[in-house]
Amino acid sequence: MRLVNRSPAKGWARVLALLPFVAVLVLYLIASAVRLSENPADKLLPSLATIGDAIVRMAFTVDVRTGTIPLWNDTAASLGRLFAGLGIATLIGAVLGIAIGVLPYLRALLGQFVAVVSMVPPLAILPILFITMGLGEASKIALIAIGIAPLLVRDIALRVMDMPHQQFIKAQTLGASSWTLVLRVVLPQILPRLIDSVRLQIGPAWLFLISAEAIASESGLGYRIFLVRRYLAMDVILPYVAWITFLAFLMEIALVLLQRRAFPWFAAARTAQ
Amino acid sequence: MSGKYHIKNILKAGALALGVLAASVPLMAHDAFAAPKKDFKLAWTIYVGWMPWGWAKDAGIVKKWADKYGINIDVVQVNDYAESINQYTVGGFDALTVTNMDALSTPAVGGVDTSAVIIGDFSNGNDAVILKDKDKLADIKGQKVNLVEFSVSHYLLARALASINLSEKDVKVVSTSDADMAAAWKTPDVTSVVTWNPIVSEILADPKAHKVFDSSQIPGEIMDLTVVNTQTLKDNPAFAKALAGIWYETLAIMTSDTPEGKAAREAMGKASGTDLAGFESQMAATKLFAKPAEAAAFARSPEVGATMDKVRHFLFDHGLLGNGAPSVDVVGIELADGKVLGDKANVKFRFNDAYMSDAAAGKL
Known part of the structure; x- marks a missing residue:
C-alpha cells in the first residue's frame, strides 16, 4: 500500500500523538540529570522536584510581601x-x-x-x-x-x-x-x-x-x-x-x-x- | 492489527528516540572535567566601570597579556546585562563583569562557585533615587517607584528607605525595564524612579527631577567586579593573572592625564553612547580603584564583609537566595581574609585579593 493511504489505528494514533511529548520530557529529564550531577544547584534545567517546589511556592502559597498568591x-x-x-x-x-x-x-x-x-x-x-x-x-x-x-x-x-x-x-x-x-x-x-x-x-x-x-x-x-x-x-x-x-x-x-x-x-x- | 505489530513499532520508535537523545546529551554537558585549558571567554556589558575591557581589547592590551601567559582570551560584549550573567552561570563564559549583589544572587545561588578577582570600582553616585517636583527623600512615602526590580536599584531604594526609617511597605515598587526608564520618566504617572547612569544624568536634565538619594551615601556597597569561575581559576591561575595584568595596564592609561589617556576616555565614552565630558562625569560618580594596591586593600577591608552581610539579607528578604532558602546562611561567602559568612560547607562566592596584590607587587 502507498504510504499516503496508510493510516494508524485509533489506539496507535493516540500513542503516536503522545510520543513527541514523552520524547521532549525524557530529553529534558536526561539533560537535567546530566547537568545536576555536575552541579546540584544548576538553575538552567532544574529537576522535577525543584519545579514542583516552585509550583507550590507560586501557585499555592501566599507571598508575604504582597499578600497574594x-x-x-x-x-x-x-x-x-x-x-x-x-x-x-x-x-x-x-x-x-x-x-x-x-x-x-x-x-x-x-x-x-x-x-x-x-x-x-x-x-x-x-x-x-x-x-x-x-x-x-x-x-x-x-x-x-x-x-x-x-x-x-x-x-x-x-x-x-x-x-x-x-x-x-x-x-x-x-x-x-x-x-x-x-x-x-x-x-x-x-x-x-x-x-x-x-x-x-x-x-x-x-x-x-x-x-x-x-x-x-x-x-x-x-x-x-x-x-x-x-x-x-x-x-x-x-x-x-x-x-x-x-x-x-x-x-x-x-x-x-x-x-x-x-x-x-x-x-x-x-x-x- | 495484532498486538505484536504495535509493540514492535513502539520499540523501534523508542530506540530511535533514545538514539537521538544519546546523541544530544554531550551538548548538554559542559566541561564536566575542568582541566588546564588555553581558550577563555570573558563577557562584559556597557557600564562606565567596565568600559576598560572593550577598550583594552581594541588597544591590543588583551592580546599582549594573553600572549605573555600563552593563552587566548576572548573578550565579548553582551548587549543584555541579565543575559550575560545567565550565560556565565550556565557555563558559556569563564569570566564576567558583574556587581557584588548579582554575583551572589545568580551564579553563587545557582551553585557556580565564583571568585571576584578584580574589584574595579564602587558606585559613588552613579545610582540614584530621583523624585519629580519633590526634593526630600521623605516625600517618597506612598509613591509608586519605578525601578528594575531585584536589581542594585532595588537595593539602593531599600537602603534609602532604611536611612529615614521607612520600609518597602511604605512605597509601591513598579518593575520597569532600564531600556524604557527615560521614556517612562516623561509620562505623568511616573513620579519617582531609581536607576543608574547614564539614565540618571538623562533624567536629571529635566528641571522637575530632583536627586534625593544616591550611592555616594552608601559608599562601597555597590561594587563592580570582574569574577572568574572558581574551578577554572584553580586549574588556570594564569588566566586571572592575565586579567589583572590587562586591567591595571588599561586603568593606568585611562586615568592618566595624558593625550593617550584622554583618547582612551573619549573612545570609551563613544562606545558607551556618550562623549568625553559625559564619560568623565560618570567616572566622577564612580570610585575607580586605579591602583591595584588600593583595590587589594579595599578587598581586605572589613567593609566588604559588612556590605555582603547587608546584601545577603536583602536578597534573603526578597526570596532571592534560592528556592525556599531556610536561612540567610544557605550560601557561604568567603572574604579575602578567609573568614566565611554563612555556610562554610557551601561556599560559592569568594573575594580573592591574590591577583590584585600580585599586580600591586609587580609580580604579574
Whole structure:
C-alpha cells in the first residue's frame, strides 16, 4: 500500500500523538540529570522536584510581601489585559473590516492605509504608546489591540470581498438597503470567519502582552517571567510557560466550541467547499 | 492489527528516540572535567566601570597579556546585562563583569562557585533615587517607584528607605525595564524612579527631577567586579593573572592625564553612547580603584564583609537566595581574609585579593 493511504489505528494514533511529548520530557529529564550531577544547584534545567517546589511556592502559597498568591494574581492581571486587548481588536476588526469590505468609498480611503499600518512593528513604537497612554493598563491593552486589529481588519475585509457577488444582488432585488445587507447577509456569514481569525491571533496577542508586561508592570505572567529571568529561575519560568501554553490552548478550544455551537452550518459549509 | 505489530513499532520508535537523545546529551554537558585549558571567554556589558575591557581589547592590551601567559582570551560584549550573567552561570563564559549583589544572587545561588578577582570600582553616585517636583527623600512615602526590580536599584531604594526609617511597605515598587526608564520618566504617572547612569544624568536634565538619594551615601556597597569561575581559576591561575595584568595596564592609561589617556576616555565614552565630558562625569560618580594596591586593600577591608552581610539579607528578604532558602546562611561567602559568612560547607562566592596584590607587587 502507498504510504499516503496508510493510516494508524485509533489506539496507535493516540500513542503516536503522545510520543513527541514523552520524547521532549525524557530529553529534558536526561539533560537535567546530566547537568545536576555536575552541579546540584544548576538553575538552567532544574529537576522535577525543584519545579514542583516552585509550583507550590507560586501557585499555592501566599507571598508575604504582597499578600497574594503570585500565580493567580499574575493570571488574573494578564487575562484581564489579554481579553480587553483581544476584545477591542475583534470589535475594530469586525466593524472596520466589514465596512471596508462592503463600502467602496471607505475601501478607497482606508484600504491602503490599513495595509501599511499592519506592517508597522508595534513593539518598535512602544515608547510613544507609553508617553501617550502612560505606563498603566491602557498602554498594555493598546499594544495588544494595535498589534492585532489591523490584521483582523484586513482579513475580514478580504473575506467580505470574497463573498459571492450574487448574494448582494439577490438581497438588493429583494429590497435590502446597505444596512440590512450588512446585518442580514454579511454579518451572519462573517462572524464564524471572525472567530477563525481571532483564533489565529491568540498567539500574537500573548506575545504582545508578555512584551508589554516585561517593560513595566507590578503583576502579570510576562512580568513574572522577565523578573525571575534576571535570576535564571527556570524552575519558575518553565511552569509559567506551560501554564501560558495551557491557557492559550483552552482559549483555542473555547473558540472552536463557540463556533460549532453558534454556527453549526459553518463546519458543514467549509467541508463542502 | 495484532498486538505484536504495535509493540514492535513502539520499540523501534523508542530506540530511535533514545538514539537521538544519546546523541544530544554531550551538548548538554559542559566541561564536566575542568582541566588546564588555553581558550577563555570573558563577557562584559556597557557600564562606565567596565568600559576598560572593550577598550583594552581594541588597544591590543588583551592580546599582549594573553600572549605573555600563552593563552587566548576572548573578550565579548553582551548587549543584555541579565543575559550575560545567565550565560556565565550556565557555563558559556569563564569570566564576567558583574556587581557584588548579582554575583551572589545568580551564579553563587545557582551553585557556580565564583571568585571576584578584580574589584574595579564602587558606585559613588552613579545610582540614584530621583523624585519629580519633590526634593526630600521623605516625600517618597506612598509613591509608586519605578525601578528594575531585584536589581542594585532595588537595593539602593531599600537602603534609602532604611536611612529615614521607612520600609518597602511604605512605597509601591513598579518593575520597569532600564531600556524604557527615560521614556517612562516623561509620562505623568511616573513620579519617582531609581536607576543608574547614564539614565540618571538623562533624567536629571529635566528641571522637575530632583536627586534625593544616591550611592555616594552608601559608599562601597555597590561594587563592580570582574569574577572568574572558581574551578577554572584553580586549574588556570594564569588566566586571572592575565586579567589583572590587562586591567591595571588599561586603568593606568585611562586615568592618566595624558593625550593617550584622554583618547582612551573619549573612545570609551563613544562606545558607551556618550562623549568625553559625559564619560568623565560618570567616572566622577564612580570610585575607580586605579591602583591595584588600593583595590587589594579595599578587598581586605572589613567593609566588604559588612556590605555582603547587608546584601545577603536583602536578597534573603526578597526570596532571592534560592528556592525556599531556610536561612540567610544557605550560601557561604568567603572574604579575602578567609573568614566565611554563612555556610562554610557551601561556599560559592569568594573575594580573592591574590591577583590584585600580585599586580600591586609587580609580580604579574
